[in-house]
Amino acid sequence: MSSFFIPLNTHSHYSLLAALPKIPDLVAKAKKVGMEALALTDNGNLYGAIEFYKECKKEGIKPILGIDCYLAARTRHDKVGGIDNRRTRLILLAENELGYKNLIKLSTAAHLEGFYYKPRADFELLEKYNGGLIAIVPFGASEVATALRIKDKERAKAFLVRLLGIFGTERLRLGIGSEKTTADAAVLLPMIQELSATLAIPLVAVEPVFYLEQEDKPARDTMLLVSAGGALGEREVEGNQDYSFVSAEEAVRRFAHIPVALAETARIAERCNLELTLGTWVFPIIDTGGVAPDEAFRKTVEAGYARRNIQKTQETEKRVAYELEIIARKGYAPYFLVVADLLRFAHERGILTTIRGSVAGSLSTFLAGITNVNPLEYKLPFERFLNPERPSAPDIDMDFADNRRDEMIEYAKQKYGADKVAQIGTFGTMMARGSVRDVARAMGFDYALGDRIAKLIPFGSQGFPMSIERALELVPELAKLYKDDDDTKQIIDMAKKIEGCARHISVHAAGVVIAPTPLTDYAPLQLDPKGGKLITQYDMYAVEEAGLLKFDFLGIKNLSILADAVARAKELEGVTIDIENIPIDDRKTFEMLARGETGGLFQLNGAGMTRYLKELKPTSILDINAMVALYRPGPMETIPQYIERKHNPRLITYLDPRLKDILADSYGVITYQDDVLLTAITLGGYSWLEADKLRKAMGKKIPAEMEAQRVKLIEGFIKNGTTKEKAEQLWRLIEPFAAYGFNKAHAASYGKVAYQTAYMKANFPAIYMAAVLTADSGDVEKIGETVADCKRMNILVLPPSINESFSGFTMVKDVGVDKIRFGLTTIKNFGEGVAQSIIAERTAKGSFKNLSHFLERVKDRNLNKKALEALIKSGAMDEFGERGQMLANIELLLQYGKESAEHSGVSLFSALPASAGLRIAEAAPATQEEKLGWEKELLGLYISGHPLDKFRAVLEKREVNIQRAKEEYKEGMVVVVGGILQEVKTIITKKNEIMAFLKLADFSGTIEVVVFPRVWNEHKALFSPDALVALKGRISNRNNTVSMVAEKAKALA
Known part of the structure; x- marks a missing residue:
């Protein structure tokens, strides 16, 4: 050398x-x-x-x-x-x-x-x-x-x-x-x-x-302070050593x-002459009974005709033969067999699944029980999944009910060997906003300054994180602050040096690797620092280079909700639902979507999507698939056109007659990434390999690559019979799909789950909403939104009950009225163990007749003073007496229970002879304000009433509530809303002034409110937690988060 x-x-x-x-x-x-x-x-x-x-x-x-x-x-x-x-x-x-x-x-x-x-x-x-x-x-x-x-x-x-x-x-x-x-x-x-x-x-x-240039030393010192959690002057950094x-x-x-x-x-x-062989994949070993993997997979596919009740035709046989030939040529049959085995186990155990991505374009995987969408019905191309000309790894993303995902990983370990299975590591990096905050703290600046700068940096989009440099270009206010303020310039310049650096390793949301031999033959391992799960030290890209294919095991909450709702329908209504075979033309489902009742639905909720669904009034699952695909940056621009053409078919036109075969199901509107690729192939003369290069260029959004593709594709259009003018028009239609276009198979898969959730909500509303509430337990904000949805649906939401509540939220059967009851584990300070003890006792021996009956029967040492108070304050004991009186006699209740336990075994309470009976002293009843305060404290929201009830008529007379303001009002529009202040947070600005961030709630929802110093000084007497106020201000919509900037305030009266 x-x-x-x-x-x-x-x-x-x-x-x-x-x-x-x-x-x-x-x-x-x-x-x-x-x-x-x-x-x-x-x-x-x-x-x-x-x-x-x-x-x-x-x-x-x-x-x-x-x-x-x-x-x-x-x-x-x-x-x-x-x-x-x-x-x-x-x-x-x-x-x-x-x-x-x-x-x-x-x-x-x-x-x-x-x-x-x-x-x-x-x-x-x-x-x-x-x-x-x-x-x-x-x-x-x-x-x-x-x-x-x-x-x-x-x-x-x-x-x-x-x-x-x-x-x-x-x-x-x-x-x-x-x-x-x-x-x-x-x-x-x-x-x-x-x-x-x-x-x-x-x-x-x-x-x-440790750094490249001598001038980078301060940045590395700052990074060490970020790591240690200190600031300059509080902790020592390394001396004058030069590690450049x-x-x-x-x-x-x-x-x-x-x-x-x-x-x-x-x-x-x-x-040192290490030569690594990268990108040569190995597959888990699966027992095929001595049959070659290709033949074993072919037999699995053939058996699927009967299982799926599909007629074998010349079309299906030709498609399957074509797909199997490509799979065999690429040597991927073992991978497909493992995926089929994993999903077979899931189906046998009743674990709901769906498959994301382009694999839904494969008829073979549908027949093999891997996917749940028939690609022939939706005209899904196989080549978008496995390009015959591209040596890419197969990528099948499996979604499971999130509350049972761990079962699937455990099965993989048992089946393929614990030393051969691990989750994939991923690296959290110093993102733009976080870098600014970390650097400001480490450099000893005031928190408010770092926070102010960070909040001026927009959020990035999926796959395209925001950088500080780009934020300076996009946000004039940030650029001005950087130019005019020396402290801001110091913070941003330092943050740019550490931005993008790896901060920690954690667990990839879905990725799992399964190896044929111990994983340490391929990749180093460690434990997830937070959860203790076995993970690879290599990220998803490195493990693939090392030869390990990624299996995606993603947990989806809505699949858990669906499974729960299906189980409840059978238990409570005696109805057995095969969720994969529900009718796809259910009138009640489409009518509900047209009304905009989208809360708790998969992929279809949120203010913007709801507004478009009300305008669209979907009538088929194809409409749902299209909305799932279009509702994202870029393609979203074409949603109004899609809606107009659906309602007025005379508006449907095609720039070229050949596009009709591609776009007929979407009213002539380019809707899916596949539409772009098929247009390039059909009108531009592209091969599937060239179309795939176009897809990748669009995904990267690199201007030079996009320009090269623009020139090439327009030339292809013209060469294949399109005029120059129309060729350029076609490119303008294609361009919005850069990076964000959904592939059609993915939209069909997710559209199906979206429809399934809508079907259950439309046909079993209380059951479905109870499942949604249970899945969101612990998230007070989401629970509040869902309870508000229930009220709009005329579903009565009741506080917990010692005689009716189970662990989570449950539907209560009642003639003519849909009701949902809070569960015992939804009560703060009340544990799962004692809740199960109460439920088990009640299930075994019947309801509790009165307070003494309850205290005599429940024998759980965790039912202590704190737990009993929680039951009383939350309203769970209302059928036994008045809350204020029971709380005033809490020590007497504890004594009675303990004495009862001494007569009948071990319990938690003590004192008076059970034979003496329970006599509690008179006490002042709790006020309505006290009851509501306890409910808010223990359940996260008001149930038996609302502090705003006395102003309900006034508020409902107003044209605008918080929900409407968030859904219908645009950036800068003036709005007046009234409600209760749930949160009041103040900060000190650099000019040593107070500003505040409020959370205002009414009957329809909540909104974040920014109060700048002038408005704070004018109205600060009104801004306290639980105050009832009316606010006038302007709507702000940053990074798809709607908030309000207050201009005036007054007390509700």
């Missing part, structure tokens, strides 16, 4: 709040300064290994994969505070594939067995997994340096001797550094050289890299006195 210095201790942002460089920037810097090789040694992990390897290969630099490994002070199993939080470091570099595999196993064991503040290896692991590894003892941060600093040369020597016993002089090196990175380098160096000579361990120059990227020329200057140490870096780089 011609280079005479190679960086061997380089860190990327995957060192999690300890280093700044993104991997492309790191590799670009190495290339710029002429490095032939580069090592990546992140702290204790391999997070960036695959990305780094690929980037180096792309740029013609030899990648050296390693870890800056933490070594336990004693063993990895010792975890005693004050002793084992001390650790040392060892740099490990992979020479070859064996070394890489050992890095994976070492890092996995350090995380799973040795984690104590940090993932720690120990000598036992080094002895077990040292093959193919070169070890470098760091200069300043090692056990050797620690010992030498206290003049304990024997301890330093003993440590090295132990390492020599594992790595030998061939694979062990002593690192040396300069005073630039190690303050006491001049003191340490002679002692290190002496040990090198004594033990024959070669020296190597190692300068740790060192060029070969600079290295020569620093190590001119020890040239052999420089040369050793190149010798080590020459020895």
